[in-house]
């Protein structure tokens with residue numbers, strides 16, 4: 001173990017007066033009230049939506065609700081078959097915060113309370129996945145369910161209550177068949193219209209059987225939830241209904257039946273720390289009363305007045321108090337639109353949360369299988385899942401259907417078990433996401449593993465280059481979970497990135513990511529595929545805005561939105577091997593294949609690999625062998641990656657990302673991690689042939705892989721055949737690109753000597769894309785001679801095949817040749833473009849301009865950017881985003897207009913700019929709320945040393961008035 005780090009330089013957020021932690025009606029009311037009093041307030045909630053005690057727990061507001069508080073009246077106005085739809089409550093509470101000028105972030109949680117030099121509370125260390133930031137504060141209101149701030153601040157707590165067993169509310173087509181006690185019916189049958197016709201559901205509440213003795217607090221919810229496995233269930237509540245045993249204060253503290261009679265000291269047990277949850281000294285009756293939103297609002301308003309009067313003025317946060325397991329802690333870099341630089345913080349150590357063999361970070365499509373596989377090997381496996389159920393995209397993401405994929409092995413096992421529970425599944429190729437979520441949990445429990453739901457990895461502890469612990473945040477606090485190996489199944493390689501492995505997300509070259517969605521949720525649980533935006537999972541502001549927008553978008557008749565953002569493309573590792581589309585297009589085999597994935601090119605956007613500028617990807621099914629090395633991050637030991645974050649060119653992802661394949665890949669990663677932990681060898685050191693044999697036995701791999709080696713470079717005759725055929729098929733084109741050294745001289749011969757003009761142009765295109773100047777004159781002539789052809793516009797959903805026209809491809813290739821006349825030829829071409837050009841033409845211009853960097857291009861590009869309708873599409877304000885949300889399901893006009901504007905600005909900027917127009921446009925996009933645009937633009941600006949300006953903060957309502 002390396003010695004303790006005395007201090008860490010961590011990003012500093014702009015200071016606020018008050019941080020409110022939690023998502024209840026009380027949390028929202030106190031935050032809005034404080035902002036109206038002119039205090040800068042930031043609300044942090046570890047879920048995707050507000051109204052935890054009602055919307056989150058599916059608890060209808062009481063019939064005798066006192067609506068005298070305007071926030072309560074506006075939030076709980078009845079307007080649908082269910083007393084008030086959860087999504088509607090969340091949407092109205094989002095709006096209450098936006099109108100009051102309160103900033104808020106979802107999926108963020110404090111992981112430490114920081115003190116100033118005098119020992120007063122002066123800040124919070126807050127985590128968004130594996131990035132942590134220092135938030136200087138004057139005070140904090142702890143309105144979180146389990147009192148996470150109070151626990152982190154080590155307030156003395158005493159267990160004085162004997163609470164009733166926890167309950168779970170759920171919506172179902174019929175009462176649960178078995179396994180639950182004291183089931184109550186909370187509503188009449190509710191009829192809703194679904195895509196398949198009317199549906200009758202009823203809201204039920206059930207008592208949950210106790211969790212096994214001795215399990216960690218953080219694991220309790222997992223064990224409690226495994227009680228329910230029923231195909232009739234359409235939606236289970238995100239939040240369990242339970243009261244804690246503990247309150248603040250010492251033994252003998254008297255408990256009140258009504259929070260409104262508590263003294264100010266009860267609300268403020270320590271200077272700067274205010275309580276607004278059931279750690280208050282309340283009796284069980286008092287807690288039940290405090291669960292009412294009207295009572296919460298009244299108590300919160302009184303507390304806001306108290307906070308405004310008593311808020312201290314601490315000094316700078318300098319230290320994390322206490323001491324725990326020391327070590328070399330590491331985090332990933334956050335994406336911040338506003339930051340106050342870095343601050344050095346003394347970090348003495350995080351508490352130890354114990355040890356297990358394998359930590360699986362992320363219990364999604366890949367992670368659930370990884371945890372089950374590891375646990376079945378007899379090792380102690382803990383899955384950390386930020387959501388409140390397993391399965392990720394395929395369950396809480398509502399993508400409850402297979403699309404292609406190689407359905408074998410572990411996937412078949414899961415399918416057979418699902419089919420046994422719900423015979424309608426195999427016929428329809430659609431599953432009930434609640435059922436699959438519960439099935440994963442059952443399988444994990446049966447294998448002896450566990451999950452910490454609502455728990456997330458927020459950093460790592462390293463021993464040299466080897467990860468030896470994962471920093472975990474739960475509703476009960478934060479600490480280090482030591483482990484023998486970690487499967488990073490976060491889909492966005494949160495753990496590998498924190499450990500320092502080189503990663504890629506988006507750079508200055510391309511803003512091409514496959515579209516993201518956030519589905520509405522209907523009582524008919526099922527499959528809701530969507531693709532209307534771009535979302536960066538690791539950007540909390542973007543993720544928060546995506547939920548706010550989706551709730552404004554789907555206010556129609558929907559129950560809620562999914563609690564999960566469905567991103568198809570995320571941060572990836574740079575692996576020991578990076579799978580290229582050339583590999584599977586040219587049918588490459590490997591010595592270390594661990595899965596054989598199957599899909600067509602469901603690209604949901606545009607491709608960037610040059611092979612597809614010559615021949616667009618085909619709709620046909622392809623098979624792709626994925627080597628073990630794609631799962632291994634460079635330079636870091638103790639971590640294996642699975643799912644969307646594996647090392648693969650982004651254009652290879654559409655073929656290897658299908659759920660059937662990710663489930664099997666997760667299973668393989670879980671086995672490898674278990675063997676590594678059990679045998680005490682690094683993951684990359686395991687016997688891969690042995691792993692393959694095991695995967696053959698499990699039905700995941702075909703036996704042929706045991707005999708295979710790397711088939712590249714292809715034999716001479718295969719390359720000759722591709723050359724003879726020319727770049728006519730995508731297979732032959734892939735062979736040419738994959739063997740560039742060999743094919744380049746032969747292509748030059750064709751360019752200069754082939755009698756066939758079409759063959760000469762094909763050769764020029766391939767050579768140009770390889771950056772060969774020799775192709776310049778032929779490409780110049782071709783671009784000059786051709787009128788603009790039909791371009792390509794981003795649609796996303798169901799979009800396959802070509803994403804650039806022939807002329808676009810020729811322009812990009814011409815740019816890469818750097819030929820003398822290229823800029824002039826392209827400038828002429830721009831002047832002939834229609835008023836609102838297709839996106840692919842703008843992209844081609846941006847790529848050519850960036851290769852050429854010639855001022856001759858600036859005037860026509862500036863003229864284009866100034867045309868009506870082209871500019872002004874950046875999204876920089878959450879409130880306006882919500883107000884302008886387009887109700888159409890998969891509308892992506894906003895995204896597409898931004899893409900065009902951004903590419904033209906990029907082209908102009910690269911050409912030396914005119915009137916500062918390109919730079920100003922990019923500066924605006926550098927703070928776009930869609931993190932993908934913001935990151936890309938910052939990378940473009942950074943090439944010339946430009947720094948993005950800080951975004952402006954929303955101002956409290958009182959200050960604005």
Ligand SMILES: Cc1cc2nc3c(=O)[nH]c(=O)nc-3n(C[C@H](O)[C@H](O)[C@H](O)COP(=O)(O)OP(=O)(O)OC[C@H]3O[C@@H](n4cnc5c(N)ncnc54)[C@H](O)[C@@H]3O)c2cc1C
Pocket residue numbers: 129130361362363364365366367384385386387391392393394399401402403404405455456457458489490491494516517529530531566567568642643644645657658659660662
């Ligand atoms: C909109 C959409 C539609 C799709 N359509 C289909 C389809 O029709 N058919 C098909 O087969 N495939 C489809 N796919 C592809 C497929 O669903 C995904 O590629 C696959 O599910 C990704 O699996 P994963 O394990 O990498 O990620 P996920 O399933 O997202 O799992 C990652 C998990 O990690 C958790 N997590 C993240 N960070 C942390 C952290 N720091 N700590 C703890 N937990 C964390 C997340 O909450 C999540 O549960 C679709 C994908 C999307 C996004």
